[in-house]
Amino acid sequence: MGFWSGLCSAVSSACSVISSTVSSIGSSIASAATSIASLGISLAAKVSDAIKSVGISLGIISPGDTMEELGERAMLSDKKPEDFDSINDYIDHLRNNVPFDKEAFDNLDEKDLLARSSIGASITLKGINEKLDATVTPEFMATVAAQELETDEIIGTIKAYKEKELKLDNYELYLNDELSLDETTKHSNALVDAYQKLEPELSIEQIESKVMGLSK
Secondary structure, three states: HHHHHHHHHHHHHHHHHHOOHHHHHHHHHHHHHHHOOOOOHHHHHHHHHHHHHHHHHHHOOOOOOOHHHHHHHHHOOHHHHHHHHOOHHHHHHHHHHOOOOOHHOOOOOOHHHHHHHHHHHHHHHHHHHHHHHHHOOHHHHHHHHOOOOOOHHHHHHHHHHHHHHOOOHHHHHHHOOOOOOHHHHHHHHHHHHHHHHHHHOOOOOHHHHHHOOOOO
């Protein structure tokens, strides 16, 4: 009981920290960050890592950036993402123009780090959406993070769903066999296309087998 109580308390406290920073980070970033933090410490960490890897691959952030530090700088900034032409400009501003107290940062507790990591991840996710002209949600990222998909698989899936005009949030429904036969076929075809581009050396039978294995 004590462990779960402490875990829920940390998540609740992190969400409270995020909600108190809306004036600094903007409502859309705060909303996505709250969704990430609400996943719980373990899954939120996996989601942040997945978002970071995609962000690095797309050139939105650098390998040396951390979600926690990005979130810390955003909380201290007097400017929001809306004040910039692109999320990349905003991230550059945070990285270059917003200093923070490293010693105090190093002493932050679990709930404060969860809040900052979730904010940093939501900023990076906004950049991913700008870059790919897509609507990638924390919920979709939670699904692919739990699957432990590779970075190129995540990006390939996002691009395939956009091309086929499918909702990414229905990806989990597809995995759980909760779509109609017609919709299931559309999702399956989109994923086959995605994996054919990712692994052109495989036969169509191997690709189809790989796609079928996603839902297991």
